[in-house]
Amino acid sequence: MALAKRWRASVGEGQAWGAIMAFLLPALLFFLLFTAYPIAKTIYNSFHIIRPNRPDEFVGFGNYAQVLFADAYFTQSLVNTLIWATVAPIVDVTLGLLLAACLYARLPCARFFRVAWFSPVLISYVVIGVLWLWIYNFDWGVVNTLLRALGLGAWAHVWLGDPNTALWALILVDAWKWVGFHMVVCLAALSSLPREVIEAADLDNCGWFAKLVHIEIPMLKTTLVSLLILAFIGKMKIFDLVWIMTKGGPLWSTETLATYTFKRAFEWSTLDLGYPSAIAVLSFVLVIVFVLALSWLLRQRGRLEF
Amino acid sequence: MTLDFGRLFGRTLLLSVLALYTAFAAGPFAWLAVMSLRTTSEITADPYALPTILHWEKYPQAWFDSNYGTYFWNSAIVTVASVALLSVCGAMAAHCLARYRFPFNRLVFFLIFSAIILPPQITIIGIFQQLVQYGFYNTHLGLILVYVAMQMPLTVYILEGFFKRLPQDLFDAARIDGYSDWEIFWRITVPIGLPAIATTAILNMIYIWNEFLFAVVLLVDDNKRTLPLGIQRFMGDYLEDTGMLATGLMIAVVPIIVAYVFFSEKMIQGMTAGAVK
Amino acid sequence: MAVVTLDRISKRFGGGAPPAVDDVSLTVRDGEFMVLLGPSGCGKSTTLRMIAGLESITSGTLMIDGVVMNSVPAKSRDIAMVFQSYALYPHMTVRDNLTFGLRRRAIDRAEIKRRVDAVADMLGLTPYLDRRPYALSGGQRQRVALGRAVVRDPKVFLFDEPLSNLDAALRVRTRNELIRQYQRLRATMIYVTHDQVEAMTMGTRICVMNQGRIVQVGAPLEVYNNPADTFVASFIGNPPMNLMKAELASASGVVAARFAGVSAALPGFGERDLAPLASPAAIIGFRPEDVYVARPEGADAARFASVRVAALAAEPLGAETLLVVSLSGEGEELVARVGRDVRASAGEPITLWLDLTQAHLFDPQTTRALTRSIET
Numbered sequence: 001m002a003l004a005k006r007w008r009a010s011v012g013e014g015q016a017w018g019a020i021m022a023f024l025l026p027a028l029l030f031f032l033l034f035t036a037y038p039i040a041k042t043i044y045n046s047f048h049i050i051r052p053n054r055p056d057e058f059v060g061f062g063n064y065a066q067v068l069f070a071d072a073y074f075t076q077s078l079v080n081t082l083i084w085a086t087v088a089p090i091v092d093v094t095l096g097l098l099l100a101a102c103l104y105a106r107l108p109c110a111r112f113f114r115v116a117w118f119s120p121v122l123i124s125y126v127v128i129g130v131l132w133l134w135i136y137n138f139d140w141g142v143v144n145t146l147l148r149a150l151g152l153g154a155w156a157h158v159w160l161g162d163p164n165t166a167l168w169a170l171i172l173v174d175a176w177k178w179v180g181f182h183m184v185v186c187l188a189a190l191s192s193l194p195r196e197v198i199e200a201a202d203l204d205n206c207g208w209f210a211k212l213v214h215i216e217i218p219m220l221k222t223t224l225v226s227l228l229i230l231a232f233i234g235k236m237k238i239f240d241l242v243w244i245m246t247k248g249g250p251l252w253s254t255e256t257l258a259t260y261t262f263k264r265a266f267e268w269s270t271l272d273l274g275y276p277s278a279i280a281v282l283s284f285v286l287v288i289v290f291v292l293a294l295s296w297l298l299r300q301r302g303r304l305e306f
Numbered sequence: 307m308t309l310d311f312g313r314l315f316g317r318t319l320l321l322s323v324l325a326l327y328t329a330f331a332a333g334p335f336a337w338l339a340v341m342s343l344r345t346t347s348e349i350t351a352d353p354y355a356l357p358t359i360l361h362w363e364k365y366p367q368a369w370f371d372s373n374y375g376t377y378f379w380n381s382a383i384v385t386v387a388s389v390a391l392l393s394v395c396g397a398m399a400a401h402c403l404a405r406y407r408f409p410f411n412r413l414v415f416f417l418i419f420s421a422i423i424l425p426p427q428i429t430i431i432g433i434f435q436q437l438v439q440y441g442f443y444n445t446h447l448g449l450i451l452v453y454v455a456m457q458m459p460l461t462v463y464i465l466e467g468f469f470k471r472l473p474q475d476l477f478d479a480a481r482i483d484g485y486s487d488w489e490i491f492w493r494i495t496v497p498i499g500l501p502a503i504a505t506t507a508i509l510n511m512i513y514i515w516n517e518f519l520f521a522v523v524l525l526v527d528d529n530k531r532t533l534p535l536g537i538q539r540f541m542g543d544y545l546e547d548t549g550m551l552a553t554g555l556m557i558a559v560v561p562i563i564v565a566y567v568f569f570s571e572k573m574i575q576g577m578t579a580g581a582v583k
Numbered sequence: 584m585a586v587v588t589l590d591r592i593s594k595r596f597g598g599g600a601p602p603a604v605d606d607v608s609l610t611v612r613d614g615e616f617m618v619l620l621g622p623s624g625c626g627k628s629t630t631l632r633m634i635a636g637l638e639s640i641t642s643g644t645l646m647i648d649g650v651v652m653n654s655v656p657a658k659s660r661d662i663a664m665v666f667q668s669y670a671l672y673p674h675m676t677v678r679d680n681l682t683f684g685l686r687r688r689a690i691d692r693a694e695i696k697r698r699v700d701a702v703a704d705m706l707g708l709t710p711y712l713d714r715r716p717y718a719l720s721g722g723q724r725q726r727v728a729l730g731r732a733v734v735r736d737p738k739v740f741l742f743d744e745p746l747s748n749l750d751a752a753l754r755v756r757t758r759n760e761l762i763r764q765y766q767r768l769r770a771t772m773i774y775v776t777h778d779q780v781e782a783m784t785m786g787t788r789i790c791v792m793n794q795g796r797i798v799q800v801g802a803p804l805e806v807y808n809n810p811a812d813t814f815v816a817s818f819i820g821n822p823p824m825n826l827m828k829a830e831l832a833s834a835s836g837v838v839a840a841r842f843a844g845v846s847a848a849l850p851g852f853g854e855r856d857l858a859p860l861a862s863p864a865a866i867i868g869f870r871p872e873d874v875y876v877a878r879p880e881g882a883d884a885a886r887f888a889s890v891r892v893a894a895l896a897a898e899p900l901g902a903e904t905l906l907v908v909s910l911s912g913e914g915e916e917l918v919a920r921v922g923r924d925v926r927a928s929a930g931e932p933i934t935l936w937l938d939l940t941q942a943h944l945f946d947p948q949t950t951r952a953l954t955r956s957i958e959t
Contacts, residue, residue, distance in 0.1 A: 020408055034454075035455050042432040122573065258519070287425055
């Protein structure tokens with residue numbers, strides 16, 4: 001009885017249930033059919049061996065055990081992805097913030113820089129991948145040509161062919177794409193800081209750098225934290241770039257969770273969808289755990305009322 | 307006097323750093339554009355020279371002979387259809403979540419919103435099985451449905467935030483004037499919320515135009531492929547044909563660049579919409 | 584302590600707009616409390632910001648203690664500023680807010696601590712030293728902002744409408760606090776406000792600005808009693824001075840005015856004083872407190888002129904009453920400050936008495952005031 005009363009109280013008089021359902025239904029349907037259901041299916045898969053034209057074989061945690069303890073490729077791809085997802089956000093956001101601070105100093109033609117630096121964000125990873133394949137080319141790519149022209153020919157490298165440098169070469173390309181994004185967001189956040197506090201810092205004898213470190217960064221903490229978390233989530237999903245440039249090679253040095261899952265599900269001839277599903281579920285759990293941990297770790301203490 | 311000199315020095319240093327970064331950020335495109343107008347033999351001879359003859363004929367060549375035209379249209383169809391569906395369904399859902407109070411409002415919102423962090427691996431296997439089972443595999447329709455679901459969380463999140471800020475008075479006045487729920491949505495929320503809807507449309511357009519993973523899994527026929535897939539196929543067959551590949555890349559990139567030239571502000575706003583707090 | 588000199592300072596923002604500050608020349612004496620007063624958009628804040636170095640000077644020279652400051656950066660001018668929004672660093676404690684500017688100036692630790700403790704004590708901030716701005720009330724925040732300026736011991740203090748964000752009661756208390764600090768420090772202070780009560784109570788001199796120009800500079804009572812033009816006359820004083828159209832005539836050394844159905848000789852004005860006028864038309868002004876409902880006892884008859892009016896409204900304010908009446912003829916209105924027991928109903932005919940010795944005359948073309956030359 002009490003429950004029904006509470007329900008009615010929160011629903012209110014003559015609630016337009018028809019309208020609510022009509023508005024919500026399409027989006028909800030998409031969500032249920034193409035997001036929720038596939039996730040459920042993938043979780044289901046992970047506990048089975050799924051082969052075409054054969055009934056699904058239940059194996060309990062068998063797949064998981066194999067993935068976690070007997071799969072060197074998974075371990076490698078996990079390490080690679082985690083390196084990417086921790087190093088890249090820091091690099092991206094730091095560079096973005098520094099560039100934004102440069103533009104914030106009211107330079108002439110700031111608008112031109114902003115537009116130019118943002119352009120890589122709009123381009124597909126596939127185009128970027130091919131372009132940078134050429135840039136990293138040993139014989140005639142930009143990097144090596146530049147090094148040779150500067151007399152540093154000894155440093156010329158097969159950047160994508162050396163297991164030691166391949167991952168970092170890819171991280172550089174990814175940074176090239178995304179720094180502009182972080183720069184734009186940081187610039188907007190900087191511009192929204194109360195002008196008078198910045199002027200007070202000016203009067204307090206703060207140079208450009210001191211102002212950045214002591215005043216602007218502390219006041220931008222919320223934005224920076226959410227950028228870091230967003231970047232982390234994005235890097236955990238990386239597939240396109242790796243697929244075009246190295247396909248996970250050389251020697252698994254650039255294999256990510258996504259590429260490994262893809263290979264196991266659609267490329268290798270094992271034809272079992274259960275195993276890669278287990279990998280996918282593990283990736284998913286990992287992302288959730290890390291995002292929650294990051295949010296908790298970097299949470300705001302105290303308010304920053306202006 | 308020393309003060310002035312110091313500042314001038316600092317400024318020029320700053321400007322040169324920025325100029326260097328601009329070369330870093332935009333240089334590759336300039337190189338790509340130049341290469342797209344040179345033949346492969348020219349490029350092999352000297353990768354960095356400026357074109358002596360502008361080989362404009364490579365563009366129609368890429369379009370017709372290398373099938374880039376087909377890929378372009380496929381991308382266009384899929385993108386436009388997905389964005390249209392996303393805008394309508396997303397706006398409807400956002401309007402409902404922002405304006406109506408009902409018990410599961412926040413729960414539904416949280417569910418849809420939390421899908422943003424999902425890595426695509428978790429859904430792709432299930433989606434693959436689904437589409438195969440119901441005959442949508444290797445169809446544009448299947449891909450469109452998947453894209454709509456993929457971008458729905460972000461769209462609803464951004465639009466809900468915007469719609470929530472519309473003053474309740476407008477809606478109360480409309481109700482008193484006798485408008486139905488649907489009319490209120492169409493006549494008030496949509497017109498006033500058009501900037502936000504346009505923003506999400508731009509964001510979705512860019513994401514879907516560039517999307518690769520789902521397209522690679524769910525499309526098989528060459529004549530159904532979208533541009534990113536077309537490029538990848540080209541890489542497989544014709545990796546040595548640098549010149550043609552460059553022209554193909556430019557075809558993929560030119561629509562976005564053209565739009566960017568005219569709408570740079572809108573596009574920047576669109577892409578950063580979810581991130582600025 | 585310092586002398587601030589503005590010599591023909593102008594500020595132009597781009598786009599062909601009229602100058603925000605137009606040819607302003609002003610000398611602020613050592614230890615003086617100068618108030619820049621004017622309506623919004625008159626250029627007072629821009630002028631202050633140019634003195635601070637937060638805004639560049641388009642033309643003209645700014646000197647502090649005789650040193651040209653036009654291209655000296657803000658942080659090197661040895662000035663401190665209190666902002667309208669307090670501009671406290673939100674992520675620092677009160678103590679850190681106070682020490683921040685000092686630390687960046689390489690003053691030794693012991694000295695910093697000494698100063699901060701002294702200032703906190705003086706402003707009653709000692710119990711709050713470890714709190715953050717969000718945990719303080721508006722008045723406390725304003726005191727921290729003031730403390731931040733005081734602790735710097737600058738040559739000049741600049742205030743940009745610091746009381747606007749406070750509610751009425753707090754505004755009065757903080758205003759008195761500021762006056763107290765001024766009397767203690769006797770530093771050169773330049774204070775921007777649009778509130779004439781603040782200007783009248785705090786300034787040693789007031790500089791009235793309008794549309795980018797200085798209209799009048801003088802001590803508060805001087806500006807009040809002898810406004811330089813109709814703008815100052817109606818800006819200062821609440822309710823504003825009553826201005827009416829008048830016709831002047833002079834004969835045998837006596838100037839007479841005809842206005843609102845009244846004809847009277849104006850004591851103190853001679854024929855020469857009317858020289859700037861192009862025609863007999865003029866503007867005459869009476870402050871509300873110089874309008875009476877009854878001729879004061881024992882007053883010289885020639886001093887007062889009576890006028891028959893129709894009451895519009897009587898607004899009892901408690902300590903006094905504001906009487907709003909309608910003048911015959913032009914339909915102009917007059918506001919009088921009268922005793923608290925005065926009542927009137929709408930439409931009731933009343934006789935009011937105007938104190939002619941307090942009449943102000945203005946040239947309708949130039950709006951400037953005509954001065955009295957004869958002693959009364």
